[in-house]
Amino acid sequence: MITWMRRNLFRSITDTILTVISGSILGYVIFQVFQFVFITGRWEIIQVNLKILLVGRFPEELMFLVGFSILATCFSIASLASGMNRPIDQPPTLAGKLWGLFQRFGLIIATSAFLIVLAGDMAAVLFGAYVVLSIFAGRLFGIARRNTPLKRLPGWLWVAINATLPLVLIFLTMGQAALEEWGGFLINFYLAVVSIALSFPLGVMLALGRRSTLPLLRWLSTAYIELIRGAPLFVLLLLAGVALEFFIPASIAPDAIFRAVTVFTLFTAAYLAEVIRGGLQSIPKGQAEAGKALGLSTFRITFLITLPQALRNVIPAQIGQFISLFKDTTLAGVALSVFDLLNVGTAITKQDDYLGQGLIYESLAFVGLLFWVGSYVMSRESQRIEKKLGVGIR
Amino acid sequence: MSNEVFKDASKMSGGRESDDAIIVIEGVFKRFKDFEALKNINMQVGRKEVVVVIGPSGSGKSTLIRCINRLEAHDDGHILVDGTALTTDIRNIQEIRKETGMVFQNFNLFPHLTVLTNVAIGPRRVRGLSKSAAEELAMELLTRVKIPEQADKFPAQLSGGQQQRVALARALAMTPKVMLFDEPTSALDPEMINEVLDAMKELAQDGMTMIVVTHEMGFAREVADRVVFMDKGEIVEVGTPSEIFDNPKEERTKKFLSQIL
Numbered sequence: 001m002i003t004w005m006r007r008n009l010f011r012s013i014t015d016t017i018l019t020v021i022s023g024s025i026l027g028y029v030i031f032q033v034f035q036f037v038f039i040t041g042r043w044e045i046i047q048v049n050l051k052i053l054l055v056g057r058f059p060e061e062l063m064f065l066v067g068f069s070i071l072a073t074c075f076s077i078a079s080l081a082s083g084m085n086r087p088i089d090q091p092p093t094l095a096g097k098l099w100g101l102f103q104r105f106g107l108i109i110a111t112s113a114f115l116i117v118l119a120g121d122m123a124a125v126l127f128g129a130y131v132v133l134s135i136f137a138g139r140l141f142g143i144a145r146r147n148t149p150l151k152r153l154p155g156w157l158w159v160a161i162n163a164t165l166p167l168v169l170i171f172l173t174m175g176q177a178a179l180e181e182w183g184g185f186l187i188n189f190y191l192a193v194v195s196i197a198l199s200f201p202l203g204v205m206l207a208l209g210r211r212s213t214l215p216l217l218r219w220l221s222t223a224y225i226e227l228i229r230g231a232p233l234f235v236l237l238l239l240a241g242v243a244l245e246f247f248i249p250a251s252i253a254p255d256a257i258f259r260a261v262t263v264f265t266l267f268t269a270a271y272l273a274e275v276i277r278g279g280l281q282s283i284p285k286g287q288a289e290a291g292k293a294l295g296l297s298t299f300r301i302t303f304l305i306t307l308p309q310a311l312r313n314v315i316p317a318q319i320g321q322f323i324s325l326f327k328d329t330t331l332a333g334v335a336l337s338v339f340d341l342l343n344v345g346t347a348i349t350k351q352d353d354y355l356g357q358g359l360i361y362e363s364l365a366f367v368g369l370l371f372w373v374g375s376y377v378m379s380r381e382s383q384r385i386e387k388k389l390g391v392g393i394r
Numbered sequence: 395m396s397n398e399v400f401k402d403a404s405k406m407s408g409g410r411e412s413d414d415a416i417i418v419i420e421g422v423f424k425r426f427k428d429f430e431a432l433k434n435i436n437m438q439v440g441r442k443e444v445v446v447v448i449g450p451s452g453s454g455k456s457t458l459i460r461c462i463n464r465l466e467a468h469d470d471g472h473i474l475v476d477g478t479a480l481t482t483d484i485r486n487i488q489e490i491r492k493e494t495g496m497v498f499q500n501f502n503l504f505p506h507l508t509v510l511t512n513v514a515i516g517p518r519r520v521r522g523l524s525k526s527a528a529e530e531l532a533m534e535l536l537t538r539v540k541i542p543e544q545a546d547k548f549p550a551q552l553s554g555g556q557q558q559r560v561a562l563a564r565a566l567a568m569t570p571k572v573m574l575f576d577e578p579t580s581a582l583d584p585e586m587i588n589e590v591l592d593a594m595k596e597l598a599q600d601g602m603t604m605i606v607v608t609h610e611m612g613f614a615r616e617v618a619d620r621v622v623f624m625d626k627g628e629i630v631e632v633g634t635p636s637e638i639f640d641n642p643k644e645e646r647t648k649k650f651l652s653q654i655l
Binding site: 312 | 464465488491495498505506564568
């Protein structure tokens, strides 16, 4: 330890000076943060408003819908992430499984536990428990499924059902509870999940379109990608707020959530298309030639040979796009007056009890924390998937 | 215009084609921009014949066999494989690709699929076999090239020689009538060349029609029925191995052989 310090921190006079300066700055920052978090911070504003921060003014009696749809979403993510066709050489032990789960979801669990304690509110407790349980159930199910004889078709059916279930439930939820009654983090979560699910296939299509040998398709894809990438997301969101009225009568105009999902999907798809195109370009020509020599059709060469390799090569960049989409959902709050986490977070500081007390720090810190947890989990998952797919392949 | 030529040509060669010619190449030209890669190539390959194509690099030998399964499109002339003319018609192209297997210099195995899936993908997706039938066939072929124990590994976990044998099995899984080899041992370490050549020899003994582009003169001498020497996009000399190697007639052949032997 001391040798390490001497070697890395105090090797020369400049090193020592730099260490002392940066050390004291770091110490000061850490001290300030600790003081804020544990002493001066007035966290009761979060505690009191926790439910509204997480799900908006969602009717108490319909909370089970939220639970179910989150459950379904987690199931589908877990069964997708568990690797459909991966052969298992040595099935992990139960303890190994649990440890793996803890490593991967410990952060979510800790956050949920923290929220539950903070809330002491039955609805929030249920909410947290739903999230934790559903992730565990989804993971265990995903692991168990691979070793059963019912492998391929049921697997895909399961994924298909799971992918549609949350969507159905969202629409059900939105139909039942008036739109302005749901909000908070739930909105950010679903904006992100739905937009990711929709933008991925669109992005793949655009990438293939831009590489197509059919000129019309290529020009259209290129024009679309360049047009969308040339516009700031915020402008597009503002436009979506007003422009749709030109085409659709106001009486049946789609609601703000729909508009936000549309914009996020179209926007992310354009970026994703370029990322995936880069991946496709990294695949050597010999791969397609080998497919041709076997007599595979162009369609099969793309979907069985080049595209899977291309997608694997650009996992980090893809996940990066998804993470930035997830965080950009806060823009919908500002541009389209969606009652999302950030809007709720700023609104609660204007409640009678807290007005003018400068509690925006606490509120924004909490908002930031939730987004950080989400982004960090995504980034970790990306590394894990990459490692898993990369085994013995490169 | 070229279509007209094709129709006539296929009629003509249909009449002329002897029973044992499986590949007929007539008056084929291939240009890459200003560079003429193939100049007026005429050649026939009989059933069960093993033809080895030799020549200096850039002589057009790879281009020639890549034209046979349409990885390159030839510009003039016509190519018939087992009675099917190679035209721009995608159905003809697919038909011919099903009948011809190819082994590449760089193996070109699919790195994201296991060895077994690499071999099974052709029969499964092109011939329409069931998954279990395709995998059974794949296993059989892996046994034939002597690496059944590697079936569940990924290509990158195998040695070069093993990878090339998987590539051979993958091509054979389509039960082709003709096998094309594009410098199959050029990317291999010396100690692995023989395991691939041995597998190819066995294939030749089993009566496969083969066109082999290679620099392995020992293989050519031992296995080839005919040796074709190409230079600058032209066929310079054709003959039995002993005619070409022991008694070459053309100056260019002599010069090439003196350089490599």
